[in-house]
Amino acid sequence: MSNRTIVGVDIGGTSINIGLVEAGQLVKKLKVATPAQEAKDVVIKALLDGIESIKSGHEVQGIGIGVPGLLDTERGIVYDLVNIPSWKELHLAKEVSKYFNTEVFIGNDANCFVVGEKMYGRGDRYNSIAGVTLGTGLGMGFVFNEQLHSGIMSAAGEVGAIPYMLHNYEHYCSGKFFSREFGLDGDVVFQEALAGHAVSKGIFRQFGLHLGHLFKHLLHIVAPEAIFIGGSIKDAYPFFSDAMWEVLHTFPYKRVIDNLIVEKSEMNDVAIMGAAAVCDMNLNLKEKSDVSGIVI
Structure with missing residues:
Protein backbone atom coordinates (compact mmCIF):
# COMPACT_ATOMS: atom_id res chain seq x y z
CA MET A 1 0.00 0.00 0.00
CA SER A 2 1.37 3.40 -0.96
CA ASN A 3 1.31 6.64 1.02
CA ARG A 4 -0.13 8.62 -1.88
CA THR A 5 -3.12 10.94 -1.71
CA ILE A 6 -5.49 10.13 -4.56
CA VAL A 7 -8.99 11.14 -5.63
CA GLY A 8 -11.24 8.20 -6.48
CA VAL A 9 -14.36 8.78 -8.59
CA ASP A 10 -17.25 6.43 -9.36
CA ILE A 11 -19.46 7.71 -12.17
CA GLY A 12 -23.02 6.41 -12.25
CA GLY A 13 -26.17 7.40 -14.08
CA THR A 14 -27.73 8.75 -10.88
CA SER A 15 -24.79 10.03 -8.89
CA ILE A 16 -21.06 10.72 -9.05
CA ASN A 17 -19.37 9.47 -5.89
CA ILE A 18 -16.02 11.05 -5.11
CA GLY A 19 -13.56 10.34 -2.32
CA LEU A 20 -10.16 11.43 -1.04
CA VAL A 21 -7.96 8.44 -0.29
CA GLU A 22 -4.84 8.89 1.80
CA ALA A 23 -2.46 5.94 2.30
CA GLY A 24 -5.20 3.51 1.36
CA GLN A 25 -7.81 5.03 3.69
CA LEU A 26 -10.92 6.95 2.63
CA VAL A 27 -10.81 10.22 4.58
CA LYS A 28 -13.50 12.26 2.84
CA LYS A 29 -16.29 11.58 0.39
CA LEU A 30 -18.92 13.47 -1.57
CA LYS A 31 -21.94 12.57 -3.68
CA VAL A 32 -22.92 14.75 -6.65
CA ALA A 33 -26.08 14.30 -8.71
CA THR A 34 -25.32 13.21 -12.27
CA PRO A 35 -27.00 15.47 -14.83
CA ALA A 36 -27.11 12.37 -17.02
CA GLN A 37 -29.52 13.66 -19.66
CA GLU A 38 -27.73 16.97 -20.16
CA ALA A 39 -25.08 17.88 -22.72
CA LYS A 40 -21.60 16.40 -22.46
CA ASP A 41 -20.02 19.56 -21.07
CA VAL A 42 -22.66 19.90 -18.35
CA VAL A 43 -21.86 16.43 -17.04
CA ILE A 44 -18.13 17.11 -17.20
CA LYS A 45 -18.56 20.34 -15.24
CA ALA A 46 -20.45 18.51 -12.48
CA LEU A 47 -17.60 15.99 -12.34
CA LEU A 48 -14.87 18.64 -12.25
CA ASP A 49 -16.67 20.72 -9.62
CA GLY A 50 -17.07 17.66 -7.41
CA ILE A 51 -13.39 16.71 -7.68
CA GLU A 52 -12.39 20.32 -7.01
CA SER A 53 -14.47 20.32 -3.85
CA ILE A 54 -13.11 17.04 -2.49
CA LYS A 55 -9.45 17.87 -3.16
CA SER A 56 -9.62 21.43 -1.85
CA GLY A 57 -6.66 22.04 0.45
CA HIS A 58 -4.97 18.76 -0.48
CA GLU A 59 -2.12 17.99 -2.85
CA VAL A 60 -3.01 14.86 -4.78
CA GLN A 61 -0.74 12.61 -6.83
CA GLY A 62 -3.45 11.45 -9.22
CA ILE A 63 -7.11 10.79 -9.97
CA GLY A 64 -8.74 7.44 -10.68
CA ILE A 65 -12.15 7.24 -12.34
CA GLY A 66 -14.44 4.21 -12.53
CA VAL A 67 -16.88 4.15 -15.43
CA PRO A 68 -19.44 1.41 -16.24
CA GLY A 69 -18.85 1.20 -19.95
CA LEU A 70 -16.58 0.38 -22.87
CA LEU A 71 -13.17 2.00 -22.38
CA ASP A 72 -9.85 2.56 -24.05
CA THR A 73 -7.83 2.75 -20.83
CA GLU A 74 -4.51 3.52 -22.55
CA ARG A 75 -5.90 6.67 -24.16
CA GLY A 76 -8.45 7.40 -21.44
CA ILE A 77 -11.48 7.28 -23.74
CA VAL A 78 -15.06 6.37 -22.76
CA TYR A 79 -17.34 5.02 -25.50
CA ASP A 80 -21.15 4.93 -25.67
CA LEU A 81 -22.00 5.22 -21.99
CA VAL A 82 -25.58 3.96 -21.72
CA ASN A 83 -26.52 5.95 -18.61
CA ILE A 84 -25.04 9.20 -19.97
CA PRO A 85 -26.18 9.40 -23.63
CA SER A 86 -24.04 12.45 -24.51
CA TRP A 87 -20.83 10.54 -23.80
CA LYS A 88 -20.39 8.82 -27.18
CA GLU A 89 -16.61 9.10 -27.51
CA LEU A 90 -15.24 11.14 -24.64
CA HIS A 91 -11.53 11.64 -23.94
CA LEU A 92 -12.36 11.69 -20.25
CA ALA A 93 -8.87 11.32 -18.79
CA LYS A 94 -7.58 14.13 -21.02
CA GLU A 95 -10.43 16.45 -20.01
CA VAL A 96 -9.85 15.87 -16.29
CA SER A 97 -6.03 15.93 -16.38
CA LYS A 98 -6.02 19.15 -18.39
CA TYR A 99 -8.16 20.84 -15.75
CA PHE A 100 -6.22 19.63 -12.70
CA ASN A 101 -2.76 19.18 -14.27
CA THR A 102 -2.35 15.74 -12.73
CA GLU A 103 -2.30 12.15 -13.91
CA VAL A 104 -5.65 10.48 -14.52
CA PHE A 105 -6.45 6.81 -15.07
CA ILE A 106 -9.81 5.23 -15.87
CA GLY A 107 -11.19 1.72 -15.45
CA ASN A 108 -14.51 -0.11 -15.61
CA ASP A 109 -16.33 -1.02 -12.42
CA ALA A 110 -15.30 -4.70 -12.25
CA ASN A 111 -11.66 -3.84 -12.90
CA CYS A 112 -11.77 -1.14 -10.23
CA PHE A 113 -13.17 -3.67 -7.78
CA VAL A 114 -10.42 -6.24 -8.29
CA VAL A 115 -7.65 -3.62 -8.20
CA GLY A 116 -9.14 -2.16 -5.02
CA GLU A 117 -9.08 -5.60 -3.43
CA LYS A 118 -5.46 -6.05 -4.50
CA MET A 119 -4.21 -2.64 -3.39
CA TYR A 120 -6.29 -1.94 -0.30
CA GLY A 121 -8.00 -5.21 0.63
CA SER A 265 -14.98 -8.83 -0.01
CA GLU A 266 -14.97 -6.80 3.18
CA MET A 267 -14.06 -3.51 1.51
CA ASN A 268 -16.24 -0.50 2.22
CA ASP A 269 -16.97 2.19 -0.38
CA VAL A 270 -15.52 -0.22 -2.89
CA ALA A 271 -16.38 1.83 -6.00
CA ILE A 272 -14.46 4.89 -4.78
CA MET A 273 -11.62 2.84 -3.32
CA GLY A 274 -11.33 0.76 -6.47
CA ALA A 275 -11.10 3.82 -8.70
CA ALA A 276 -8.38 5.26 -6.47
CA ALA A 277 -6.58 1.92 -6.53
CA VAL A 278 -6.52 1.90 -10.35
CA CYS A 279 -4.66 5.20 -10.20
CA ASP A 280 -2.38 3.98 -7.40
CA MET A 281 -1.47 0.79 -9.26
CA ASN A 282 -0.73 2.64 -12.48
CA LEU A 283 1.47 5.14 -10.64
CA ASN A 284 3.40 2.18 -9.20
CA LEU A 285 3.88 0.81 -12.70
CA LYS A 286 4.99 4.23 -13.93
CA GLU A 287 7.65 4.38 -11.23
CA LYS A 288 8.94 0.98 -12.33
CA SER A 289 8.80 1.49 -16.08
CA ASP A 290 8.50 5.25 -16.57
CA VAL A 291 5.20 4.78 -18.47
CA SER A 292 3.05 7.88 -18.05
CA GLY A 293 -0.67 8.18 -17.64
CA ILE A 294 -2.75 10.90 -19.25
CA VAL A 295 -1.20 14.25 -18.37
CA ILE A 296 -1.62 17.48 -20.28
Whole structure:
Protein backbone atom coordinates (compact mmCIF):
# COMPACT_ATOMS: atom_id res chain seq x y z
CA MET A 1 0.00 0.00 0.00
CA SER A 2 1.37 3.40 -0.96
CA ASN A 3 1.31 6.64 1.02
CA ARG A 4 -0.13 8.62 -1.88
CA THR A 5 -3.12 10.94 -1.71
CA ILE A 6 -5.49 10.13 -4.56
CA VAL A 7 -8.99 11.14 -5.63
CA GLY A 8 -11.24 8.20 -6.48
CA VAL A 9 -14.36 8.78 -8.59
CA ASP A 10 -17.25 6.43 -9.36
CA ILE A 11 -19.46 7.71 -12.17
CA GLY A 12 -23.02 6.41 -12.25
CA GLY A 13 -26.17 7.40 -14.08
CA THR A 14 -27.73 8.75 -10.88
CA SER A 15 -24.79 10.03 -8.89
CA ILE A 16 -21.06 10.72 -9.05
CA ASN A 17 -19.37 9.47 -5.89
CA ILE A 18 -16.02 11.05 -5.11
CA GLY A 19 -13.56 10.34 -2.32
CA LEU A 20 -10.16 11.43 -1.04
CA VAL A 21 -7.96 8.44 -0.29
CA GLU A 22 -4.84 8.89 1.80
CA ALA A 23 -2.46 5.94 2.30
CA GLY A 24 -5.20 3.51 1.36
CA GLN A 25 -7.81 5.03 3.69
CA LEU A 26 -10.92 6.95 2.63
CA VAL A 27 -10.81 10.22 4.58
CA LYS A 28 -13.50 12.26 2.84
CA LYS A 29 -16.29 11.58 0.39
CA LEU A 30 -18.92 13.47 -1.57
CA LYS A 31 -21.94 12.57 -3.68
CA VAL A 32 -22.92 14.75 -6.65
CA ALA A 33 -26.08 14.30 -8.71
CA THR A 34 -25.32 13.21 -12.27
CA PRO A 35 -27.00 15.47 -14.83
CA ALA A 36 -27.11 12.37 -17.02
CA GLN A 37 -29.52 13.66 -19.66
CA GLU A 38 -27.73 16.97 -20.16
CA ALA A 39 -25.08 17.88 -22.72
CA LYS A 40 -21.60 16.40 -22.46
CA ASP A 41 -20.02 19.56 -21.07
CA VAL A 42 -22.66 19.90 -18.35
CA VAL A 43 -21.86 16.43 -17.04
CA ILE A 44 -18.13 17.11 -17.20
CA LYS A 45 -18.56 20.34 -15.24
CA ALA A 46 -20.45 18.51 -12.48
CA LEU A 47 -17.60 15.99 -12.34
CA LEU A 48 -14.87 18.64 -12.25
CA ASP A 49 -16.67 20.72 -9.62
CA GLY A 50 -17.07 17.66 -7.41
CA ILE A 51 -13.39 16.71 -7.68
CA GLU A 52 -12.39 20.32 -7.01
CA SER A 53 -14.47 20.32 -3.85
CA ILE A 54 -13.11 17.04 -2.49
CA LYS A 55 -9.45 17.87 -3.16
CA SER A 56 -9.62 21.43 -1.85
CA GLY A 57 -6.66 22.04 0.45
CA HIS A 58 -4.97 18.76 -0.48
CA GLU A 59 -2.12 17.99 -2.85
CA VAL A 60 -3.01 14.86 -4.78
CA GLN A 61 -0.74 12.61 -6.83
CA GLY A 62 -3.45 11.45 -9.22
CA ILE A 63 -7.11 10.79 -9.97
CA GLY A 64 -8.74 7.44 -10.68
CA ILE A 65 -12.15 7.24 -12.34
CA GLY A 66 -14.44 4.21 -12.53
CA VAL A 67 -16.88 4.15 -15.43
CA PRO A 68 -19.44 1.41 -16.24
CA GLY A 69 -18.85 1.20 -19.95
CA LEU A 70 -16.58 0.38 -22.87
CA LEU A 71 -13.17 2.00 -22.38
CA ASP A 72 -9.85 2.56 -24.05
CA THR A 73 -7.83 2.75 -20.83
CA GLU A 74 -4.51 3.52 -22.55
CA ARG A 75 -5.90 6.67 -24.16
CA GLY A 76 -8.45 7.40 -21.44
CA ILE A 77 -11.48 7.28 -23.74
CA VAL A 78 -15.06 6.37 -22.76
CA TYR A 79 -17.34 5.02 -25.50
CA ASP A 80 -21.15 4.93 -25.67
CA LEU A 81 -22.00 5.22 -21.99
CA VAL A 82 -25.58 3.96 -21.72
CA ASN A 83 -26.52 5.95 -18.61
CA ILE A 84 -25.04 9.20 -19.97
CA PRO A 85 -26.18 9.40 -23.63
CA SER A 86 -24.04 12.45 -24.51
CA TRP A 87 -20.83 10.54 -23.80
CA LYS A 88 -20.39 8.82 -27.18
CA GLU A 89 -16.61 9.10 -27.51
CA LEU A 90 -15.24 11.14 -24.64
CA HIS A 91 -11.53 11.64 -23.94
CA LEU A 92 -12.36 11.69 -20.25
CA ALA A 93 -8.87 11.32 -18.79
CA LYS A 94 -7.58 14.13 -21.02
CA GLU A 95 -10.43 16.45 -20.01
CA VAL A 96 -9.85 15.87 -16.29
CA SER A 97 -6.03 15.93 -16.38
CA LYS A 98 -6.02 19.15 -18.39
CA TYR A 99 -8.16 20.84 -15.75
CA PHE A 100 -6.22 19.63 -12.70
CA ASN A 101 -2.76 19.18 -14.27
CA THR A 102 -2.35 15.74 -12.73
CA GLU A 103 -2.30 12.15 -13.91
CA VAL A 104 -5.65 10.48 -14.52
CA PHE A 105 -6.45 6.81 -15.07
CA ILE A 106 -9.81 5.23 -15.87
CA GLY A 107 -11.19 1.72 -15.45
CA ASN A 108 -14.51 -0.11 -15.61
CA ASP A 109 -16.33 -1.02 -12.42
CA ALA A 110 -15.30 -4.70 -12.25
CA ASN A 111 -11.66 -3.84 -12.90
CA CYS A 112 -11.77 -1.14 -10.23
CA PHE A 113 -13.17 -3.67 -7.78
CA VAL A 114 -10.42 -6.24 -8.29
CA VAL A 115 -7.65 -3.62 -8.20
CA GLY A 116 -9.14 -2.16 -5.02
CA GLU A 117 -9.08 -5.60 -3.43
CA LYS A 118 -5.46 -6.05 -4.50
CA MET A 119 -4.21 -2.64 -3.39
CA TYR A 120 -6.29 -1.94 -0.30
CA GLY A 121 -8.00 -5.21 0.63
CA ARG A 122 -7.06 -8.81 1.36
CA GLY A 123 -5.92 -9.48 -2.18
CA ASP A 124 -2.45 -8.13 -1.39
CA ARG A 125 -1.46 -11.61 -0.18
CA TYR A 126 -1.77 -13.19 -3.63
CA ASN A 127 -0.04 -12.88 -7.00
CA SER A 128 -3.14 -13.77 -9.03
CA ILE A 129 -6.69 -12.85 -8.09
CA ALA A 130 -10.08 -12.52 -9.74
CA GLY A 131 -12.77 -10.13 -8.57
CA VAL A 132 -16.40 -10.97 -9.31
CA THR A 133 -19.18 -8.40 -8.95
CA LEU A 134 -22.59 -9.94 -8.38
CA GLY A 135 -25.31 -7.33 -8.67
CA THR A 136 -27.78 -6.18 -11.28
CA GLY A 137 -25.28 -7.57 -13.76
CA LEU A 138 -22.20 -9.78 -13.62
CA GLY A 139 -18.66 -8.46 -13.92
CA MET A 140 -15.18 -9.85 -13.46
CA GLY A 141 -11.65 -8.48 -13.33
CA PHE A 142 -8.16 -9.97 -13.02
CA VAL A 143 -4.88 -8.94 -11.44
CA PHE A 144 -1.80 -11.00 -12.29
CA ASN A 145 1.66 -10.24 -10.86
CA GLU A 146 0.73 -6.75 -9.63
CA GLN A 147 -0.89 -5.75 -12.93
CA LEU A 148 -4.48 -5.47 -14.05
CA HIS A 149 -5.32 -7.56 -17.09
CA SER A 150 -8.06 -5.64 -18.88
CA GLY A 151 -7.66 -6.85 -22.48
CA ILE A 152 -8.74 -5.05 -25.63
CA MET A 153 -11.11 -2.16 -24.83
CA SER A 154 -11.28 -3.40 -21.21
CA ALA A 155 -13.32 -6.37 -22.46
CA ALA A 156 -11.50 -9.01 -20.40
CA GLY A 157 -13.81 -10.42 -17.75
CA GLU A 158 -17.07 -9.99 -19.65
CA VAL A 159 -18.00 -13.50 -18.54
CA GLY A 160 -21.69 -12.69 -18.26
CA ALA A 161 -22.08 -13.06 -22.03
CA ILE A 162 -20.65 -16.60 -22.13
CA PRO A 163 -23.42 -19.02 -23.15
CA TYR A 164 -24.59 -21.24 -20.28
CA MET A 165 -27.63 -23.54 -20.08
CA LEU A 166 -30.58 -21.82 -21.82
CA HIS A 167 -29.13 -18.31 -21.62
CA ASN A 168 -25.76 -17.06 -20.37
CA TYR A 169 -23.90 -16.75 -17.08
CA GLU A 170 -25.27 -13.29 -16.30
CA HIS A 171 -28.81 -14.68 -16.43
CA TYR A 172 -27.98 -17.23 -13.71
CA CYS A 173 -25.24 -15.47 -11.71
CA SER A 174 -26.62 -11.97 -11.09
CA GLY A 175 -29.75 -10.28 -9.80
CA LYS A 176 -31.41 -11.24 -13.08
CA PHE A 177 -31.60 -14.82 -11.84
CA PHE A 178 -34.09 -13.94 -9.10
CA SER A 179 -36.28 -11.72 -11.27
CA ARG A 180 -36.27 -13.74 -14.49
CA GLU A 181 -36.43 -17.24 -13.02
CA PHE A 182 -38.70 -16.57 -10.03
CA GLY A 183 -40.23 -13.12 -10.56
CA LEU A 184 -38.72 -11.96 -7.26
CA ASP A 185 -36.49 -9.15 -6.09
CA GLY A 186 -33.14 -10.50 -4.94
CA ASP A 187 -33.18 -8.44 -1.76
CA VAL A 188 -36.59 -9.85 -0.84
CA VAL A 189 -35.25 -13.37 -1.31
CA PHE A 190 -32.27 -12.47 0.90
CA GLN A 191 -34.45 -11.06 3.68
CA GLU A 192 -36.67 -14.15 3.59
CA ALA A 193 -33.60 -16.39 3.72
CA LEU A 194 -32.39 -14.48 6.77
CA ALA A 195 -35.81 -15.14 8.34
CA GLY A 196 -35.31 -18.86 7.74
CA HIS A 197 -37.66 -19.40 4.78
CA ALA A 198 -36.80 -22.74 3.20
CA VAL A 199 -37.93 -21.73 -0.32
CA SER A 200 -35.67 -18.66 -0.36
CA LYS A 201 -32.76 -20.69 0.95
CA GLY A 202 -33.42 -23.15 -1.86
CA ILE A 203 -33.30 -20.35 -4.43
CA PHE A 204 -29.91 -19.27 -3.14
CA ARG A 205 -28.73 -22.86 -3.28
CA GLN A 206 -29.59 -22.91 -7.00
CA PHE A 207 -27.77 -19.61 -7.41
CA GLY A 208 -24.69 -21.10 -5.74
CA LEU A 209 -24.71 -24.11 -8.04
CA HIS A 210 -24.68 -21.85 -11.09
CA LEU A 211 -21.91 -19.71 -9.61
CA GLY A 212 -19.88 -22.83 -8.96
CA HIS A 213 -20.05 -23.71 -12.65
CA LEU A 214 -18.91 -20.19 -13.55
CA PHE A 215 -15.93 -20.50 -11.22
CA LYS A 216 -15.04 -23.92 -12.66
CA HIS A 217 -15.01 -22.27 -16.09
CA LEU A 218 -12.73 -19.57 -14.68
CA LEU A 219 -10.35 -22.12 -13.15
CA HIS A 220 -9.95 -23.92 -16.47
CA ILE A 221 -8.90 -20.66 -18.15
CA VAL A 222 -6.81 -18.66 -15.64
CA ALA A 223 -6.78 -20.58 -12.30
CA PRO A 224 -6.31 -17.61 -9.93
CA GLU A 225 -5.09 -18.18 -6.38
CA ALA A 226 -8.09 -16.34 -4.95
CA ILE A 227 -11.54 -15.16 -6.02
CA PHE A 228 -13.11 -12.20 -4.22
CA ILE A 229 -16.86 -11.67 -4.40
CA GLY A 230 -18.33 -8.17 -4.41
CA GLY A 231 -21.54 -6.50 -5.49
CA SER A 232 -24.95 -6.24 -3.85
CA ILE A 233 -25.41 -10.03 -3.62
CA LYS A 234 -22.19 -10.66 -1.69
CA ASP A 235 -23.88 -10.40 1.73
CA ALA A 236 -25.92 -13.50 0.87
CA TYR A 237 -22.70 -15.52 0.54
CA PRO A 238 -23.51 -17.80 3.53
CA PHE A 239 -26.67 -18.93 1.71
CA PHE A 240 -24.98 -19.92 -1.56
CA SER A 241 -21.39 -20.78 -0.60
CA ASP A 242 -22.00 -24.46 0.26
CA ALA A 243 -23.65 -25.14 -3.12
CA MET A 244 -20.91 -23.20 -4.89
CA TRP A 245 -18.21 -25.33 -3.25
CA GLU A 246 -20.20 -28.48 -3.96
CA VAL A 247 -19.78 -27.81 -7.67
CA LEU A 248 -16.18 -26.62 -7.32
CA HIS A 249 -15.25 -29.94 -5.73
CA THR A 250 -16.15 -31.62 -9.03
CA PHE A 251 -13.25 -29.79 -10.70
CA PRO A 252 -10.93 -32.45 -12.12
CA TYR A 253 -7.77 -31.22 -10.39
CA LYS A 254 -8.18 -31.68 -6.65
CA ARG A 255 -4.95 -29.89 -5.73
CA VAL A 256 -6.21 -26.74 -7.44
CA ILE A 257 -9.39 -26.73 -5.35
CA ASP A 258 -7.46 -27.53 -2.18
CA ASN A 259 -5.41 -24.36 -2.71
CA LEU A 260 -8.18 -22.08 -4.00
CA ILE A 261 -9.43 -19.23 -1.81
CA VAL A 262 -12.93 -17.80 -2.31
CA GLU A 263 -13.88 -14.92 -0.03
CA LYS A 264 -16.54 -12.27 0.29
CA SER A 265 -14.98 -8.83 -0.01
CA GLU A 266 -14.97 -6.80 3.18
CA MET A 267 -14.06 -3.51 1.51
CA ASN A 268 -16.24 -0.50 2.22
CA ASP A 269 -16.97 2.19 -0.38
CA VAL A 270 -15.52 -0.22 -2.89
CA ALA A 271 -16.38 1.83 -6.00
CA ILE A 272 -14.46 4.89 -4.78
CA MET A 273 -11.62 2.84 -3.32
CA GLY A 274 -11.33 0.76 -6.47
CA ALA A 275 -11.10 3.82 -8.70
CA ALA A 276 -8.38 5.26 -6.47
CA ALA A 277 -6.58 1.92 -6.53
CA VAL A 278 -6.52 1.90 -10.35
CA CYS A 279 -4.66 5.20 -10.20
CA ASP A 280 -2.38 3.98 -7.40
CA MET A 281 -1.47 0.79 -9.26
CA ASN A 282 -0.73 2.64 -12.48
CA LEU A 283 1.47 5.14 -10.64
CA ASN A 284 3.40 2.18 -9.20
CA LEU A 285 3.88 0.81 -12.70
CA LYS A 286 4.99 4.23 -13.93
CA GLU A 287 7.65 4.38 -11.23
CA LYS A 288 8.94 0.98 -12.33
CA SER A 289 8.80 1.49 -16.08
CA ASP A 290 8.50 5.25 -16.57
CA VAL A 291 5.20 4.78 -18.47
CA SER A 292 3.05 7.88 -18.05
CA GLY A 293 -0.67 8.18 -17.64
CA ILE A 294 -2.75 10.90 -19.25
CA VAL A 295 -1.20 14.25 -18.37
CA ILE A 296 -1.62 17.48 -20.28
